[in-house]
Amino acid sequence: MIGSNEGGQALAKPSSPLKIAVFASGNGSNFQALAEAVKAGKIHASLELVVCDKPSAYVLERARSFEVETYAFSPKQYASREAYEEEIVAKLQAKGIDLVVMAGYMRLVTHVLVEPYYGRMINVHPALLPAFPGMNGALQALEYGAKIAGATVHFVDGGTDTGPIIAQQAVAIQEDDTLETLSSRIQQVEYELLPKVVGWMAEGRITLNGRKVTITQ
Template sequence: MAGLKIAVFASGQGTNFQALVDSVKEGRLDGSIELLVCDKPQAAVVERAERAGIAAWLFKPKEYASREAYETEILAELERRGIELIVLAGYMRILTPVLVEPYYGRMINIHPSLLPAFPGVNGIGQALEYGVKMTGVTVHYVDGGLDSGPIIAQRAVEVADDDAEETLAPRIHAAEQALLPWVVQQIAHGRVQLDGRKVKLSPLQ
């Protein structure tokens, strides 16, 4: 499925957004990032979108009566642009069925832990506090729960005895920036098959 139309949802610095932009530019991702959706108009990711010439749909949640209200507007914009895949890349809001249901199986998220361990906020800090020797990153489908959807791919990152968040985080982010574009490329080529809770990766044709 070359030419996959992608929307990226992000709330912060946008390093994973940038990894996707660079992958498209360098020919490693057969798709186009059609839209950035961001709930923080002052976030650094908005500047990244501007530099890349990518349209941004910006909003302030407090200006809406409910999550469903702004998601209804987002859904209309996604449908207008023919978006085929939503990538949550540091989007810090729980989604409602307004978006999850029409895009189930076409919406993925990246999380900085080896799920199902350490879901929710600060997965890196949770892993350090627990004392694990191995953590990593996970790309999974979004099902409306808290980082609970079917797992597509994971990459492990070793935790050193003297690691702190400021030393572990760069290695986690590097793993994210490598894994996320790779997964999107597999989806673009129709290799990712969702079967219940299990995800299968078919061989290259």
């Protein structure tokens, strides 16, 4: 099992396929890209669970098409974030999940989820962090007048897109870009970057030491 690593050791390469849970809130296109890479044998992993906070989200249909178990919940039915996260953590632990992938999960997470999975939970974000964290990264970049946008995959630490950065890829902003055209190009980068990082995790190539992430060849 891979795990949190404060001492700079490489995250252990599992002998069996990496068991992954994907968290998503909407369309699920990043889940689709990851599922296709796993199905094609490009990643030594198995998709075990999709967790979704919107029971009507299309990602659940995508999950079912790949025969991946789903767990949908309605946050308003719980007294707090901690309450539903306790339920989620129990589900993850029961399934022996090695890696949590946040792929368009639009909720802040608390210590209940972060602490047991720190170093084993990653997020894909549509901006070059630390610039433009939070909602609407592409829109923020356009409104700011930035010349470069992009995508980031980072470890989750409980802050708003503040965890250690694993990998980034830039996307040039064109003079005639709209939110739709820029977002589309960023998404295409995400579809490549996220499976690549998950593959590195499965191969035990990532070392986490404080905020520094090293990827071995």
